[in-house]
Amino acid sequence: xxxxxxxxxxxxxxxxxxxxxxxxxxxxxxxxxxxxxxxxxxxxxxxxxxxxxxxxxxxxxxxxxxxxxxxxxxxxxxxxxxxxxxxxxxxxxxxxxxxxxxxxxxxxxxxxxxxxxxxxxxxxxxxxxxxxxxxxxxxxxxxxxxxxxxxxxxxxxxxxxxxxxxxxxxxxxxxxxxxxxxxxxxxxxxxxxxxxxxxxxxxxxxxxxxxxxxxxxxxxxxxxxxxxxxxxxxxxxxxxxxxxxxxxxxxxxxxxxxxxxxxxxxxxxxxxxxxxxxxxxxxxxxxxxxxxxxxxxxxxxxxxxxxxxxxxxxxxxxxxxxxxxx
Amino acid sequence: xxxxxxxxxxxxxxxxxxxxxxxxxxxxxxxxxxxxxxxxxxxxxxxxxxxxxxxxxxxxxxxxxxxxxxxxxxxxxxxxxxxxxxxxxxxxxxxxxxxxxxxxxxxxxxxxxxxxxxxxxxxxxxxxxxxxxxxxxxxxxxxxxxxxxxxxxxxxxxxxxxxxxxxxxxxxxxxxxxxxxxxxxxxxxxxxxxxxxxxxxxxxxxxxxxxxxxxxxxxxxxxxxxxxxxxxxxxxxxxxxxxxxxxxxxxxxxxxxxxxxxxxxxxxxxxxxxxxxxxxxxxxxxxxxxxxxxxxxxxxxxxxxxxxxxxxxxxxxxxxxxxxxxxxxxxxxxxxxxxxxxxxxxxxxxxxxxxxxx
Numbered sequence: 307x308x309x310x311x312x313x314x315x316x317x318x319x320x321x322x323x324x325x326x327x328x329x330x331x332x333x334x335x336x337x338x339x340x341x342x343x344x345x346x347x348x349x350x351x352x353x354x355x356x357x358x359x360x361x362x363x364x365x366x367x368x369x370x371x372x373x374x375x376x377x378x379x380x381x382x383x384x385x386x387x388x389x390x391x392x393x394x395x396x397x398x399x400x401x402x403x404x405x406x407x408x409x410x411x412x413x414x415x416x417x418x419x420x421x422x423x424x425x426x427x428x429x430x431x432x433x434x435x436x437x438x439x440x441x442x443x444x445x446x447x448x449x450x451x452x453x454x455x456x457x458x459x460x461x462x463x464x465x466x467x468x469x470x471x472x473x474x475x476x477x478x479x480x481x482x483x484x485x486x487x488x489x490x491x492x493x494x495x496x497x498x499x500x501x502x503x504x505x506x507x508x509x510x511x512x513x514x515x516x517x518x519x520x521x522x523x524x525x526x527x528x529x530x531x532x533x534x535x536x537x538x539x540x541x542x543x544x545x546x547x548x549x550x551x552x553x554x555x556x557x558x559x560x561x562x563x564x565x566x567x568x569x570x571x572x573x574x575x576x577x578x579x580x581x582x583x584x585x586x587x588x589x590x591x592x593x594x595x596x597x598x599x600x601x602x603x604x605x606x607x608x609x610x611x612x613x614x615x616x617x618x619x620x621x622x623x624x625x626x627x628x629x630x631x632x
Numbered sequence: 633x634x635x636x637x638x639x640x641x642x643x644x645x646x647x648x649x650x651x652x653x654x655x656x657x658x659x660x661x662x663x664x665x666x667x668x669x670x671x672x673x674x675x676x677x678x679x680x681x682x683x684x685x686x687x688x689x690x691x692x693x694x695x696x697x698x699x700x701x702x703x704x705x706x707x708x709x710x711x712x713x714x715x716x717x718x719x720x721x722x723x724x725x726x727x728x729x730x731x732x733x734x735x736x737x738x739x740x741x742x743x744x745x746x747x748x749x750x751x752x753x754x755x756x757x758x759x760x761x762x763x764x765x766x767x768x769x770x771x772x773x774x775x776x777x778x779x780x781x782x783x784x785x786x787x788x789x790x791x792x793x794x795x796x797x798x799x800x801x802x803x804x805x806x807x808x809x810x811x812x813x814x815x816x817x818x819x820x821x822x823x824x825x826x827x828x829x830x831x832x833x834x835x836x837x838x839x840x841x842x843x844x845x846x847x848x849x850x851x852x853x854x855x856x857x858x859x860x861x862x863x864x865x866x867x868x869x870x871x872x873x874x875x876x877x878x879x880x881x882x883x884x885x886x887x888x889x890x891x892x893x894x895x896x897x898x899x900x901x902x903x904x905x906x907x908x909x910x911x912x913x914x915x916x917x918x919x920x921x922x923x924x925x926x927x928x929x930x931x932x933x934x935x936x937x938x939x940x941x942x943x944x945x946x947x948x949x950x951x952x953x954x955x956x957x958x959x960x961x962x963x964x965x966x967x968x969x970x971x972x973x974x975x976x977x978x979x980x981x982x983x984x985x986x987x988x989x990x
Contacts, residue, residue: 363810365807365811367804368810371772371777371804371807371808372777372780372811375774375776375779375780375791376778376780376781377777377781378721378777378778378781379781379782398767398770398804399770399773399804402767402770403770407763408970409970410763411755411762411763412750412753412969413968413969414754414755414757447970448971450971470972472971472972500975500976546975547976548975548976550977
């Protein structure tokens with residue numbers, strides 16, 4: 307067991323998977339000698355060479371689109387989008403091609419492709435680097451979406467994603483790359499998709515979150531505890547597949563829930579979670595479900611982003627609201 | 633307003649071996665022997681007859697929207713012919729039925745696509761062809777990746793992919809050509825410039841006189857050929873295949889051709905193509921010029937063609953019958969191969985559709 311931050315866990319997992327399976331190729335911008343702009347691939351170029359750690363032209367659609375052909379040829383591509391915000395430059399390849407090739411080809415051409423992409427705010431990046439786009443990918447049948455919140459899960463979910471025969475969008479919390487540190491077993495392990503994690507037990511309110519928002523939810527739970535409110539925190543880990551049972555079970559226990567995410571509120575994945583609660587746990591509810599999210603405005607430039615990204619204080623206000631406190 | 637007419641081949645510099653009248657230069661030997669010439673002609677004729685039959689089947693409601701290859705038979709068949717179906721790969725756009733047939737995709741299975749049947753985009757095991765592409769140019773990065781991947785694994789296979797002068801305006805075309813150049817991927821990009829993207833003339837796609845000239849910007853060989861000349865298309869493609877196999881990288885071939893008919897069964901080309909332009913191109917019909925050549929050198933005569941026609945009609949008839957016999961679908965197919973295994977949500981959705989307990 308070693309304590310690691312998220313970027314260290316990702317790097318270690320990429321190395322271990324490349325060692326295990328020589329079909330794995332990393333594709334991305336600046337991932338070679340530079341080791342990636344966040345150093346997620348540091349050392350891998352020296353170890354595996356330019357044939358397996360490939361500095362690609364600055365062209366997201368070619369990175370993702372060529373992964374389709376590489377997969378047909380028998381390789382296992384792990385593509386890095388430098389930022390999820392730039393995934394829009396490849397969205398047509400992800401949505402129209404990668405995600406439906408298995409379906410269209412009747413299973414002849416499975417797409418064991420992982421698309422890694424950091425995202426999320428409060429790190430003062432330039433425009434379009436921070437946007438949380440997970441909800442639009444959740445509308446893409448054939449794609450799975452993993453969103454780890456901890457270093458332990460970053461390793462286990464990434465290993466699972468690489469070994470999964472289907473394409474996975476693997477969203478990495480930029481803010482947690484170095485700030486989130488936890489124990490990561492050195493042994494080989496995977497975290498199965500579709501199994502949420504109870505990050506904190508509690509009896510009054512369930513806060514449901516994923517990726518960096520889990521850290522915010524945990525902080526809000528601490529603040530709430532100081533005021534005598536016991537909050538559970540449920541980390542969804544993957545949005546597709548979604549652990550509906552865990553959501554229903556957690557909400558049944560507390561009768562109250564708050565969903566937190568960084569993406570804009572309207573049609574965010576939180577709406578899907580609330581709909582799931584309505585379908586699966588409606589009769590357990592003692593209050594309307596609350597949502598804390600980014601606003602329905604474009605992700606702002608750095609100096610005001612702290613007001614945009616959900617904060618523990620904003621979550622706390624919502625927790626008190628669903629508890630009937632003013 | 634009249635659309636700008638496209639320039640018609642032979643353009644200066646475009647490779648041409650078989651002229652519009654079916655004549656070749658003195659002493660020219662075609663790149664195919666007599667048996668292969670007959671086989672290529674037969675596939676061209678099958679394509680022509682299939683296009684006609686397809687329209688009739690669509691009008692009867694037995695097929696959905698279908699795009700005929702009429703007029704582009706030499707561009708397609710001449711480029712597919714040098715491939716080795718056992719090791720090479722084809723990454724089609726959507727109109728290249730004859731090239732897919734050449735690679736071994738059975739006709740009845742291809743027709744299922746136009747029937748709206750899911751099996752129509754499923755390449756039978758062992759057939760090295762990707763499903764047809766509807767999002768134009770999206771197939772080109774796939775071809776680049778496939779060629780790159782095959783070569784990385786030590787194969788000498790090559791990949792041939794198609795697009796048109798319309799799709800050449802897409803960003804994916806640029807990204808794919810650039811990447812293939814960088815990776816020296818064994819890919820032959822066949823750009824069929826048929827002058828019209830539905831109703832938009834080539835002059836509104838590009839200000840350039842030659843799309844093949846773009847190859848220089850990608851560090852690859854580019855060649856412009858008379859796309860209605862089977863020999864020229866074959867020759868340029870065979871050269872590109874040889875280079876690609878030898879590790880010398882990709883080629884961009886621009887085949888100048890013309891769609892002698894509508895974009896598909898929903899279209900009427902008379903709304904935008906000038907009748908004189910159409911007539912000019914009818915005079916350059918790839919099928920007629922090959923027939924004139926073959927008759928001139930006694931590889932084909934009227935009786936042999938009549939026999940060929942009969943066997944093609946029988947083949948198409950049998951394929952249509954077989955297609956219709958396979959055309960049953962079930963709602964369960966909605967859920968097959970979305971993922972390797974159904975997610976819990978999909979499982980529930982299937983149960984709900986089938987009327988079972990949710």
